[in-house]
Amino acid sequence: MLYGLMKYVILGPWLKLIFWPQVEGRENVPGTGPAIIASNHLSFSDSIFMPLMVKRKVTFVAKAEYFTGKGLKGWLVKKFFVGTGTIPVDRSGGRAAQAALDTQLAVLRAGNLAGIYPEGTRSPDGRLYRGKTGVARLALDSGARVVPVVMLNADEIQPPGKLLPKIKRVKIRFGQPLDFSRYAGMSGDRFVERAITDEIMYELMELSGREYVDIYAQKIKNQQLKAAAGKLTAESPTDSLAA
Template sequence: MLYWLLKYVLVGPWLWVLFRPAVEGRNFVPADGPAIIASNHLAFLDSIWMPLVVKRQVTFVAKAEYFTGRGIKGWLVKTFFLSTGTIPVDRAGGRAAQAALDTQLRVLRQGHLAGIYPEGTRSPDGRLYRGKTGVARLALDSGAPVIPVVMLNADELQPPGKLLPKIRRVKIRFGPPMDFSRYAGMSGDRFVERAVTDEIMYQLMELSGREYVDVYAQKIKAAQERAQRRGEQADESVTEDPSSGHLAPQGR
């Protein structure tokens, strides 16, 4: 109820006026039935701007810590995530990936839209990074189509480290549904899951026109943090084991 009240009455109309979304391909989102909305991730407010232009609710998952903060700030953060239809996932016990996957599977089996950022975190520099294979497992386990969508200029409106966005037109592009029924029954095969994930990332690259980097974004962020502590330049030539991708609660 809070989601719809904010989207259509209290907040959504103002966001439309302020950011005047320019949307391509919105017709690719099905009017009913389950679907996975797979997006690149450039800014914190991606989870506001993209669901704003979809007529149905898009459900994301996020770490439970976002919902347990204290004081005014904690209340504001909790309200923000609840208002966007985000579901908290407990990261304790090292089962964050499976908990997120199970949560999104329930959303899909109820016939709803599940949102996911295959990169697992925001891009540190606007480039598109290697996708984690959780999006493939979600597609193969649910049988739902994957709708690729790209935020075309979100990092210009809200650059990394900036809390308040610039008031400019936000541009969003949806692509045709991707059907992976040819891989039915092959969930758990790491080579199939990597192939499906790479196909999704290729579509995001084509739709966005962004440079693709075959490295996990989190690896780059970790290298940048270490370099900052040492006062050096981060080494972006790191590589990653292609079988190690996981679906993690989105650290937006």
């Protein structure tokens, strides 16, 4: 009920009025039955724009911390995620990734749409990075087709670190559904899962026209954090000078 209110009454009409979305290939999303919506990830606003442009509910999972924030901001974030049908998952333990996949598998087995970002995190620079094989495992375990979708300019509208988006036309492109039934019964085979994941990432690269980098995005982010920490240390006064 809350999802429908957010989509059709609150967010949907305002999104169309302010950002006048240009959506290509929306007909590639099946009208019934399970499917995996696999998207590139450029901005926080991806989770707003894309699901609101699909006629059916697209369920994503998000870390539980988004649902437990304090104060007005925490309350607003929680209401947004609840209203858009996002499911909280505890990602603090060692089985965090599996817990997220199990949750999405239940969504698919109920005949619904499950959304996933194969890169696992937002792109640090707009390029497309190596996909994690969870999306392949999900496809194999559920038998669902994968619909690739790309956000073409979300990083221009809301760059990382920016709270308020720029007023600019949103551009989204859906590709043809990918069928991996030829690999039925091969879940757990890491070579098969890598091949499926790479095929999905290739489709995202073709649809987006973005440069592909065969490295995990999180590795780049970790390197950037380490470099930033090193820079701060180098610029900080020494203990003797600060005394």
